[in-house]
Amino acid sequence: MAEPVSPTIRTSAKAVVVHDGQVLFQRANWEGQDCYFLPGGGQNPGEPLDQTARRVVHEETGLTVTVNKLLWLREYIGANHDHADTEAGAHRIEAIFHCTPEGDPAGRLGGHAEDDVQTGLEWVELEKVPGLNLLPHALRQPIAALATGQLSSGYLGDVA
Numbered sequence: 400m401a402e403p404v405s406p407t408i409r410t411s412a413k414a415v416v417v418h419d420g421q422v423l424f425q426r427a428n429w430e431g432q433d434c435y436f437l438p439g440g441g442q443n444p445g446e447p448l449d450q451t452a453r454r455v456v457h458e459e460t461g462l463t464v465t466v467n468k469l470l471w472l473r474e475y476i477g478a479n480h481d482h483a484d485t486e487a488g489a490h491r492i493e494a495i496f497h498c499t500p501e502g503d504p505a506g507r508l509g510g511h512a513e514d515d516v517q518t519g520l521e522w523v524e525l526e527k528v529p530g531l532n533l534l535p536h537a538l539r540q541p542i543a544a545l546a547t548g549q550l551s552s553g554y555l556g557d558v559a
Contacts (some may be wrong), residue, residue, distance in 0.1 A: 407488060413449035413495045415542055416464055418504055419523040422542060423460060424533070429516045434532040435523070437468065446502030448494040456498065459507045461521055471495040471541060473555040480559040484506040495538070497545075535559050 415439060416423040440455040443449055449466040456464045473493045508520045515532030517551040523531065525546035529539045539557035544551060 407541070408490045408492060410442045410492045411440055411449045411453065412442060412450070413437040413493050414452045414456045414464060414466075414498045415470060415495060415497045415545070416456060416460070416462065416500060417525070417545060418435050418500050418522070420546065421524050422528065422545070423462070423504075423508075424446060424521055424523055424531075425459065425517045426519040426521050428518055430532065432532065434453075434534050435517075435521070436517075436534055437538070439495075441491070452494070452498060453497045459517070462504055463501045465501055467497045467499060468496055468552070470552045471555050472553075473535070473537070474537070474557045475559060476557045479557055501516040 407437040407468070414423075416438065425438055427434055427436055427517055428438075438456045438459045439452065442451045442501065446454070449469075452466050453464055456462055471484065473495060475491040475493070477483060477489030477519075480486070502544055531539065533539050533542070535558055542550060
């Protein structure tokens with residue numbers, strides 16, 4: 400009989416970097432599919448989440464951003480989703496922040512600590528976000544709504 404998996408909780412920060420009606424995504428190849436992710440990553444001990452967002456955006460994209468406000472809090476509890484067999488012990492809590500680049504970001508993309516699955520960076524018009532294979536899918540509509548100036552915020556729940 401298999402040993403029960405001890406869950407670990409990982410806190411992280413993600414960034415919705417918006418400039419001129421576009422949002423910045425990481426292009427990636429994850430589990431054989433081309434997809435998009437928000438820039439972001441794990442919080443270091445003693446590091447406030449807004450500083451995590453700022454640090455990781457710079458590492459992954461090369462941009463320096465201003466963190467404007469917390470948009471959403473998302474959880475992912477692996478045992479409740481498609482990969483429960485391999486991710487039963489995963490519990491992630493993500494703070495997702497609205498950010499803007501400092502200065503003109505044109506021609507300045509290129510981080511020094513990209514994710515392993517990252518294949519590039521791309522600015523996408525906010526209106527086109529619902530049609531993207533953005534992971535998690537639950538973020539597509541809230542991000543697209545930013546095109547109308549709706550800076551809604553709140554708890555998204557345990558979503559994949």
